[in-house]
Amino acid sequence: EVQLVESGGGLVKPGGSLRLSCAGSDFTFSTFSMNWVRQAPGKGLEWVSFINTRGSYIYYADSVKGRFTISRDNAKNSLYLQMNSLGAGDTAVYYCARESRKYNTSPGVLDLWGQGTLVTVSS
Amino acid sequence: DIQMTQSPSSLSVSVGDRVTITCQASQDIQKFLNWYQKKPGKAPKLLIYDASNVATGVSSRFSGSGSGTDFTFVISSLQPEDIATYYCQHYFSLPVFGPGTKVDIK
Numbered sequence: 034e035v036q037l038v039e040s041g042g043g044l045v046k047p048g049g050s051l052r053l054s055c056a057g058s059d060f061t062f063s064t065f066s067m068n069w070v071r072q073a074p075g076k077g078l079e080w081v082s083f084i085n086t087r088g089s090y091i092y093y094a095d096s097v098k099g100r101f102t103i104s105r106d107n108a109k110n111s112l113y114l115q116m117n118s119l120g121a122g123d124t125a126v127y128y129c130a131r132e133s134r135k136y137n138t139s140p141g142v143l144d145l146w147g148q149g150t151l152v153t154v155s156s
Numbered sequence: 157d158i159q160m161t162q163s164p165s166s167l168s169v170s171v172g173d174r175v176t177i178t179c180q181a182s183q184d185i186q187k188f189l190n191w192y193q194k195k196p197g198k199a200p201k202l203l204i205y206d207a208s209n210v211a212t213g214v215s216s217r218f219s220g221s222g223s224g225t226d227f228t229f230v231i232s233s234l235q236p237e238d239i240a241t242y243y244c245q246h247y248f249s250l251p252v253f254g255p256g257t258k259v260d261i262k
Contacts, residue, residue, distance in 0.1 A: 068251075070200075077253055077255050077256045078200065080245075080251040080253065083250075094250065130200075139247075140247055141251075142202065142206070143202060143245075144205075144211065148198075148199050
């Protein structure tokens, strides 16, 4: 089954770090650009970051720039989000999402989503 | 930054009703506009891309229209499984989602 599965969420103290992972299966992961999108409790969707197939085009939302780092390992069909200097405002369910068009160099249409992983920042 | 607004923020409808949601961008985004469905505890689902194209496998009761700054999303005949929050999202520049429209049963 074509799917994305996130992992790595959990409870972290303010100022702490966490690394999220997203594993893709049953599609050619290396040919699709990927995104992270989050949803804080009771809030709407917020785009977080984008990486193209080779990691040569990377974009971040202003809210996470300088604190989060997106990366990927195509050999492992995996996407990552390293999150540092976490604050209460980063508490959210984090989704990885696939671009619909192969080899996109900028974020656009997100056609496949994982079920999400919950990150809670609290002391 | 381009801002997105949606209206209404919520609506209560009956099964079989026509549902119309509007989305407005703060500047011209041509047709770089998508619509997603989000149910609690579930992954978002792409419904409409590039303003008016129905995504693969999505029911034809969902449709979209518009260009520039004003866009419309329609559910022609609401079904119980359509109860969800609907989000527009532009990608003329870095993506921004609208605030969402929550649809529930009257």
